[in-house]
Amino acid sequence: MQLRDDRAEVVTKSGNSQQTNVTLDTDTLLKLAKYIRVDKTYYVYILSSQRRVLYIGITSHIERRVRQHKSHTFGGFTTKYNVTNLVYFERYGSVGKAIRREKELKNWRREKKILSIEANNPKWRDLSYGWYQPARLPALPKSSRSPPA
Numbered sequence: 001m002q003l004r005d006d007r008a009e010v011v012t013k014s015g016n017s018q019q020t021n022v023t024l025d026t027d028t029l030l031k032l033a034k035y036i037r038v039d040k041t042y043y044v045y046i047l048s049s050q051r052r053v054l055y056i057g058i059t060s061h062i063e064r065r066v067r068q069h070k071s072h073t074f075g076g077f078t079t080k081y082n083v084t085n086l087v088y089f090e091r092y093g094s095v096g097k098a099i100r101r102e103k104e105l106k107n108w109r110r111e112k113k114i115l116s117i118e119a120n121n122p123k124w125r126d127l128s129y130g131w132y133q134p135a136r137l138p139a140l141p142k143s144s145r146s147p148p149a
Helices: 026-033 062-070 095-107 110-120
Strands: 002-004 007-011 017-021 042-048 054-059 085-092
Touching: 042 062, 042 095, 042 110, 054 062, 054 095, 054 110, 062 085, 085 095, 085 110
Parallel strands: none
Antiparallel strands: 002 007, 007 017, 042 054, 042 085
16 A cells, blocks of 8 residues: 555555545554655765864754754864854765765865865855744735724
8 A cells, every 4th residue: 555645545466456545543654654764864064164174074954963063062173163164065865875975075185175165165155054043024015005993
């Protein structure tokens, strides 16, 4: 059975298929959850300080991890050297591929890392700029009509 919203495609042993409406309760959904594959994204990222000290890391939650670096949540290298600007990142669908890429980048000479950053972000802009500012809603236009009495 393949679930699609509230419809299911039922395939019989003979290979015939038919569409049918289904209603699933919470218990059934929990039982089916172990069979549902959720794609996860992994990020290999490079942070930089104003003086261009570099840090390479991996995460599955890029926004949260960059916020932790910016707020110096864990101390360590990025806190000591104030490495808080996201200057480069790559996405991967496999944690294994992301880890291999992180190791590869860490083994590169500094010059090669800089060339890679500058090929994608020549001005070294913080790619996370604007992620943490509160959203501002546009002002509503003033109506020319007076409010009802």
